[in-house]
Amino acid sequence: MIxxxxxxxxxxxxxxxxxxxxxxxxxxxxxxxxxxxxxRVRKSKQQKLELALERIEQSDLSESEKYGLAALYKRLAAEKE
Structure with a gap:
């Protein structure tokens, strides 16, 4: 993932x-x-997650890399709620 x-x-x-x-x-x-x-200008965690997932989806990463990174982002966002 690194x-x-x-x-x-x-x-x-x-x-x-x-x-x-x-x-x-x-x-x-x-x-x-x-x-x-x-x-004062910070976005919510949900907004940041959505932006990250959009960037991942639009990237040139392989499908398995996209899936792995998206899953990691989602897991971390859910754990730290």
Missing amino acids: GSYRKLWPQRASAENITTQEELEKYILIELNDELTHP
Whole structure:
């Protein structure tokens, strides 16, 4: 999944630093919680999940990579509700 995430976000320097599944999940949670955005303009977790799933679907990833990443995003979003 780390390689798939890097392909999805090629311009993110932080994606290149991910070496473990735990780090990958941490970065996805940061994204879903919109933690890098000013609090007044943050989107909800559901909005961020929808945007991520749309990006995954429109990407050039293989179908199995898309399925795996989408499932990971959905699992993490559901666990941290």
